[in-house]
Amino acid sequence: MKTYGTKLKKLTSAIYPIAFGVLIFIMWQTQLLHKLLNTDVYILPLPSRIAEIISDNSSKIMENVISTVEVAIPGLILGSVLGYLIAIIAALFKTYGSGGLTVISAFNAVPIVALAPVITNWTKDVSPEASVRSFAAKVIVVTIMCTASMSVNAYRGLTELKPFSEDLMKSYACGKGKTLLKLRLPNSVPYIFTALRVSVPSSVISTLVAEYFAEYITGVGRQIRENILTAQYATAWAYIVVACLIGIIMYILLILAESIFLKNRRQVLSIK
Amino acid sequence: MKKTKKAIAAILALTMVMAGLTACNSSDKKESSSSASSASGSSSANMTNEERIVAAAKEGKVGNWGLGNEYEIQALLTKYGQSTDYLSQSFDMDGFDDDSITLASAMTYNELGLVVNDYEGGYGYGDKVGTIDMNDEGVAMLEDNIFCTKEFAEKNPNTVKAFISASLKGWQYACEHTDEAAQIVFEAGSSVSSDHQAYMAAEVAKVVTTDTKGGAVSDYGNMDEEAMQQTLDLAKQYIKLDDSSAADKLSSMTLDDVRDTSYWEAAKNGDFGTPEKTDVSIQLKWLPQCQFMGYYVAAAKGYYDEVGLNVNIVPGGGDIGETTAVNNGTVDFGVTWVSNLISADAGGMDLLEIAQVYQRSAIVLVYKK
Numbered sequence: 001m002k003t004y005g006t007k008l009k010k011l012t013s014a015i016y017p018i019a020f021g022v023l024i025f026i027m028w029q030t031q032l033l034h035k036l037l038n039t040d041v042y043i044l045p046l047p048s049r050i051a052e053i054i055s056d057n058s059s060k061i062m063e064n065v066i067s068t069v070e071v072a073i074p075g076l077i078l079g080s081v082l083g084y085l086i087a088i089i090a091a092l093f094k095t096y097g098s099g100g101l102t103v104i105s106a107f108n109a110v111p112i113v114a115l116a117p118v119i120t121n122w123t124k125d126v127s128p129e130a131s132v133r134s135f136a137a138k139v140i141v142v143t144i145m146c147t148a149s150m151s152v153n154a155y156r157g158l159t160e161l162k163p164f165s166e167d168l169m170k171s172y173a174c175g176k177g178k179t180l181l182k183l184r185l186p187n188s189v190p191y192i193f194t195a196l197r198v199s200v201p202s203s204v205i206s207t208l209v210a211e212y213f214a215e216y217i218t219g220v221g222r223q224i225r226e227n228i229l230t231a232q233y234a235t236a237w238a239y240i241v242v243a244c245l246i247g248i249i250m251y252i253l254l255i256l257a258e259s260i261f262l263k264n265r266r267q268v269l270s271i272k
Numbered sequence: 273m274k275k276t277k278k279a280i281a282a283i284l285a286l287t288m289v290m291a292g293l294t295a296c297n298s299s300d301k302k303e304s305s306s307s308a309s310s311a312s313g314s315s316s317a318n319m320t321n322e323e324r325i326v327a328a329a330k331e332g333k334v335g336n337w338g339l340g341n342e343y344e345i346q347a348l349l350t351k352y353g354q355s356t357d358y359l360s361q362s363f364d365m366d367g368f369d370d371d372s373i374t375l376a377s378a379m380t381y382n383e384l385g386l387v388v389n390d391y392e393g394g395y396g397y398g399d400k401v402g403t404i405d406m407n408d409e410g411v412a413m414l415e416d417n418i419f420c421t422k423e424f425a426e427k428n429p430n431t432v433k434a435f436i437s438a439s440l441k442g443w444q445y446a447c448e449h450t451d452e453a454a455q456i457v458f459e460a461g462s463s464v465s466s467d468h469q470a471y472m473a474a475e476v477a478k479v480v481t482t483d484t485k486g487g488a489v490s491d492y493g494n495m496d497e498e499a500m501q502q503t504l505d506l507a508k509q510y511i512k513l514d515d516s517s518a519a520d521k522l523s524s525m526t527l528d529d530v531r532d533t534s535y536w537e538a539a540k541n542g543d544f545g546t547p548e549k550t551d552v553s554i555q556l557k558w559l560p561q562c563q564f565m566g567y568y569v570a571a572a573k574g575y576y577d578e579v580g581l582n583v584n585i586v587p588g589g590g591d592i593g594e595t596t597a598v599n600n601g602t603v604d605f606g607v608t609w610v611s612n613l614i615s616a617d618a619g620g621m622d623l624l625e626i627a628q629v630y631q632r633s634a635i636v637l638v639y640k641k
Contacts (some may be wrong), residue, residue: 042599043596052516053515056514060514121366124372150386214360222360226340228620229339230612230615230616231595232513232518233619233620235514235515
């Protein structure tokens with residue numbers, strides 16, 4: 001009976017947002033939304049028209065999607081690894097560590113629109129090939145944006161331990177290295193996912209913005225800007241929808257990975 | 273023990289930072305020397321335009337801002353059998369300066385002045401640079417015009433005629449007195465230095481009073497049939513629209529869909545009554561500068577007051593789309609390039625050109641000799 005109740009609760013908690021989404025969608029297609037927002041089908045084209053453009057241009061859109069994802073994922077991985085390494089160093093040398101992290105997290109406050117052109121200029125000498133140096137510039141921007149959230153969260157995971165667990169390790173005569181390996185690293189795993197929940201969407205956003213300023217013209221973000229400035233709103237919306245899909249799919253993949261990793265972990269802990 | 277560890281950590285961090293910095297530095301030097309050598313290899317003094325264009329295109333070093341400014345460059349690349357790809361150029365000329373772009377787009381009245389002149393903000397290349405002119409190459413497309421929506425023109429014909437008349441009077445005065453015009457714009461809130469403003473006024477006057485073939489134009493705002501048709505033909509060829517219905521509309525577009533000469537004719541003859549709407553605004557395509565001196569002069573000299581209009585000049589810049597602003601009624605008139613108006617109309621807007629201020633293309637490709 002109890003399980004039935006929780007299942008029902010889960011179901012309703014999913015139904016409400018979905019119903020809301022469907023409602024918005026219906027309002028959009030029937031132009032009720034346009035009346036509410038005081039706009040027209042020119043600025044906010046109907047979903048059917050957007051879908052038509054996406055299906056008409058699927059191969060061109062796919063090219064741009066690949067070029068965007070090719071930047072977002074390496075940037076996300078690099079930034080996360082770098083952030084985690086910084087967190088480990090900070091956790092090992094706590095006196096400097098927490099102060100250092102404050103500086104790192106200040107990077108989070110740097111607007112991407114300011115950072116992207118600076119990095120584009122800075123990477124001019126990376127390669128004579130424009131596609132290569134633009135790729136480098138974009139990856140660096142994404143890396144910087146993803147580093148901060150990982151380092152701050154992972155630092156918490158590495159330092160906020162269960163009461164007495166650190167003392168327990170000491171009583172086993174474990175050194176710093178062993179404590180890190182056996183206690184701190186496992187303790188930080190859920191925090192890694194907390195960080196990724198922030199940095200996965202932000203990796204997509206920073207890629208889109210970095211594409212605005214890149215020398216080599218490619219990617220979903222650049223297409224959005226080109227089409228808005230040449231007043232092709234329907235096409236721009238097609239790319240906006242595609243950009244949303246990239247973000248949503250990457251987020252779903254993350255949630256799946258999280259459920260797999262943390263599920264095993266919970267079982268291991270409960271057996272112990 | 274603890275203290276030594278801390279010290280080691282600090283030293284380690286410092287060396288990492290230093291290593292990072294020196295690594296960037298060394299790659300910097302290596303690459304810049306190699307790019308310098310490649311630049312000197314490709315740009316000998318007596319190359320023809322064709323050789324220059326082909327060489328730069330093969331290297332992938334032709335630059336343009338994109339975002340609807342690229343069609344003439346693409347037409348030129350096609351003329352010489354090259355692919356229409358180009359590098360995205362930022363709004364400064366640093367890419368040209370550091371040789372990552374060897375054939376850079378420049379407006380004669382703006383970027384070219386910064387490259388050539390040595391006043392504040394200029395690069396001071398002087399006569400060490402040469403240019404390739406779109407008009408001479410036969411790929412010129414007309415740029416700054418005056419436009420409004422078809423609906424606005426139908427509802428307020430006298431306002432439209434009065435606005436054209438006063439604005440063109442402003443343009444005429446500005447072109448005949450460029451130094452004074454530059455001063456008026458500078459005082460109205462300039463985005464650039466007064467030296468550059470004076471340069472710009474003189475160059476803009478040339479574009480307003482010379483046609484694509486180099487002949488003098490006395491009819492300010494004239495919509496030359498041949499130049500307009502060439503603009504439309506090139507637009508049809510090089511504006512690529514993913515939206516199939518917009519692409520269809522573009523391919524079947526005629527000049528009558530995008531411009532109406534009757535308002536300009538009437539304005540020229542002073543044949544208009546009391547304006548229906550007296551408080552009007554004009555959206556500029558870019559920041560306040562002498563590119564738009566005619567409107568500032570018309571306002572400062574009271575030409576708008578003479579025809580009974582109260583005009584608000586709205587600067588553009590960044591990602592403000594002048595076509596969108598006019599189409600949704602935020603402003604009444606706008607300044608845009610003919611090609612941008614064409615693609616906006618293809619996309620579903622209902623915009624109408626009512627006067628063509630710039631009579632020839634002001635884009636050049638600039639190269640180091």
